[in-house]
Amino acid sequence: LANPPVNSWGGNENKIMEVPLALHGAGFDFQREPTQGHFFFSHLVFEPQATTANTTTLIDFAKQQPTINLHRAAELKHNYAYTNVGADAETALTLSWEKTPAKHYEFFVNQRIPLPTFTSAVFRVNAFFPENNDVSLLNLRLRDQDGEILQYRVPLAAADSGWQEIVFPMNTSIINKSSWGGHSTNHRLDFPAGFHGFAGDFRNREATGWMAIGKVSVEVLTDFRPLIPTLETGNPIHVLVPGEEDKLGLRINNHKPHSVKARISYTIRNGRDVEIAAAEQNMAITSGTDFLLPLPAPKEQGPYYVDVVYQEDDPRVEPLKVNYSFAAMQPAGPTVGRGKGFLFGVCSHPQRHPREQQELEAMAAAWCGAKIVREDISWSRMQPAADRWNFDSFDFTVDAFAKYDIELAPIYSYCAPWAVAEDWQPLKPELKRGARPDYQHWAAFIRGFAERYRGKVHYVEVWNEPDLHGFANFSAEEYIELMKIAYRETKKAAPEMTVMTAGFTCMPPYARLNDEKHMEKTLTLGRGFYDIHAFHGHGPYVHYRNQIERMLPFRDKLGVTAPWYANETAITSVHIGEYRQAVTLFQKFLYSWARGSIGYNWYDLRNDGYDPKESEHNFGLVTKDFHPKAAYVTYNALANVYREAGYIRDMALLHQLEGFLFKSREGDFLLANWNLDSQKPSRLIVLTDISGRASHIDLFGNERQLNVVNQAVVINIDREPSTIRISGQTA
Structure with missing residues (x-):
């Protein structure tokens, strides 16, 4: 009911479905140039679905009192405070306004409040209104993964006073044209999403008024969205540290009120787009539990890409394809103190x-x-x-x-x-x-x-x-x-x-x-x-x-x-x-x-x-x-x-080959090199007068020893940059 219909007319023309509702009729569009034809329209069935509701409190202003961002508060003479409201003196977020040029107030909460995933749900807002309520529309705002703000509206009568439960029914499969912002405005609530804030439309801009909000909760009715496998490495920035290879896996948490049977498959590619692993597995996950599918740890440092296909047995649930990346590496930091030398x-x-x-x-x-x-x-x-x-x-x-x-x-x-x-x-x-x-x-x-x-x-x-x-x-x-x-x-x-x-x-x-x-x-x-x-x-x-x-x-x-x-x-x-x-x-x-x-x-x-x-x-x-x-x-x-x-000097190499010589903090020589010749992407050169050891370090930090023969080493300079390390050099 809170989703504005795409097409509506007549009545008060506010594009809001107000109960009680009744079936009115139907319309049928013809082809551009109709000739003749017929069809049979026999019956229309409405089947409410039996659900097991799952209610989550998003925020209770009696217990939490976060800072909120009230839009242009000083200029528009809007204010907020946490006060005791009503006969029972319940603590609530109280919003007040004086005679104002604005048509509404609006605010967002300065903290992340995640939503459970759902296809259909009911949001319930406990709100207090004084007599002669000046708020004509209460607008609940959610923010999705792309930063898009989606607004859902419920009309209020002037006679509504005292503590009221304002109900916002929602269905994420319905387009909501009352949305804006974000990196991708598709008028749909894309998860992960969160509670953003409220707006209230004024009945009379000349009046001074107030209202209060107590608790905001969501009751999930149906969730035909697939469970989402998430990648784990043992830390929130998805770096796989040496010695923690057993922490690499795909975790699936079943937050649905029933067991889920599914099939999952994955492939793992390295940073050069070469597949290094693939597998698939069936699973059954009891409600309220999770499943961890271990992934094989890579043998080298580098970026890795995990492509996942997940399909639940329920035919109403669409297959899910997700892609993740992680880094297998020895972290270079943090290091103590300020940076030294080159920043x-x-x-x-x-x-x-x-x-x-x-x-x-x-x-x-x-x-x-x-x-x-x-x-x-x-x-x-x-x-x-x-x-x-x-x-x-x-x-x-x-x-x-x-x-x-x-x-x-x-x-x-x-x-x-x-x-x-x-x-x-x-x-x-x-x-x-x-x-x-x-x-x-x-x-x-x-x-x-x-x-x-x-x-x-x-x-x-x-x-x-x-x-x-x-x-x-x-x-x-x-x-x-x-x-x-x-x-x-x-x-x-x-x-x-x-x-x-x-x-x-x-x-x-x-x-x-x-x-x-x-x-x-x-x-x-x-x-x-x-x-x-x-x-x-x-x-x-x-x-x-x-x-x-x-x-x-x-x-x-x-x-x-x-x-x-x-x-x-x-x-x-x-x-x-x-x-x-x-x-x-x-x-x-x-x-x-x-x-x-x-x-x-x-x-x-x-x-x-x-x-x-x-x-x-x-x-x-x-x-x-x-x-x-x-x-x-x-x-x-x-x-x-x-x-x-420390930088030492440029190295004079062959045409289109570039080399820069550095000396490491340990005293090793470091030759950074790459090949800009697209016609000859791989070129061999010989380094001579080497009295120590030589190794090759690739773009992602993997090091392998090179053979030094008669104080010389042959190296391959490719389109992919690398470093040649010379250790133990006597001169």
Whole structure:
């Protein structure tokens, strides 16, 4: 009843089915050009299904009192509190409003509240309304796995007062057009899903009113969704650690009120798309229990992909196909203390996510060897008004990563809505993004941040990609003034902090730049007001290498002596796949190091969504739900082998072969190598004068010994990058 019908008319035209209901009739569509014909319409049967209900309390505001986000509360004169309501003085979430320009209130709860899976269910909301109830519609909102918000509505009468049970019947097989947002808006509730919040439509905007919400529960009536096998490795980031191979398996939890018989089959592929295992098995799972199907552990380090087909005996349940990945590897971290030498970094947006997910991001970053995480500060979140500061969000994120000895490299960004300069003249007036801040407000923000985080934050970056209109819809000269202010205020509050220019998008020319001389102006006119020159350069390795080969003489010509930092550069896996993404990481990471960068930040740690065709959803080292990709294992291998190493020199190899020589923290020589020749993908070379041992380390960190004969070793340089380790070399 809470699902708005696709087609409705007449009556009060509110597109809501209001009980009591009655069968009205039927309609039949003809072909486009009918001639003649007939059919028999004999009877219509409605069969309510007998069910065993399973009720779950989602939240009880009498026992839990979470922080909620009440939309534009101050502006719209809306408020909330936890108070005692009704004759029995029951504690409830009380929402109140004064005369308001809004048609409704809306809020979401600042914590994850998962839903049980269901096909049909009844949500029950205990709510209290005063006499002359001012709420005409109560709207329950759910959030699905893609971030789509689905709204379900129940009308309320003005006479409804006191404690009421508001019932929201739902059927996930019915399209709900009252939905929005997310990475994929398909108007269906896709699991895993969670309770999001409520909205209430006002009967009279001129009135002052209130209502209260007590408990929210869900009663599952039917669940024709298949049980979902989940992959386990012994930890929530799906890394299989040596010695814990017995923890690898597929777990199926039967939460249904009856036993389930099913058949499951799987295949396992390695990071090079080679099948290494396959099997199938029948099973019977009693209600309330689970079943663990052990998987064979791989013999080598690397990314692995598990393709699962699951079919229950019940013909009403559709077959399920799911795909998972895991990493078999020796974690490179966490390591104690700050990063030493070349900075192993990643970009991420942890503050966008619930706190339990931020803690998983910190764990994932630490295990693969990252020591620094680049993150937006979000000025408007930290300082919602000129006279109000809220450090809670950033404090939590700093502390969550600090537990693993990872430091944040925050970006001073972006302009808070209240701080837009009155004299701002946008370069593109039709674009509302990228406002220029008032200089005084900007200075106060920088000063407040630097004072609070002195000793916890060591690197700060002034804005992000100011050479693009979407981020900075103002001139290069205005950006330089912002950078100068940021430098002065940072150094006053925390002289030891290192201040970076904004990361510039790419080397010009590029059609989307707002000023092709932006980087040149910043490096020259802003000289003395930055410690590090930050540069991005997304895309394939060869394209990136060509940019750096132009950037270095460009810096020399301008007389820039500040070091540079590849602090956001990567490639999405959309068009090239996860294996080629890992190859690109290896090449760009070590090439940047060999060309003098002080560090390398991969963009980004975690996929932003689930759409396989959306570029921004596929930059991550791990998926949105924390399953490692091939690049995660490669990053881990780089950290294990190259952490605290030193670059020595380029190696002169054959045409289209590239080699860079490093010395490890243990004193071994490390020759990073790869082949760019697509016509001759495999080339042999001989290394001579070897007095020690030689080994080959592949893209995923697997090491095998090489035969050294007469102080020489033959190595094969392939399209897949690798490292040759020379240990015990006497000279």
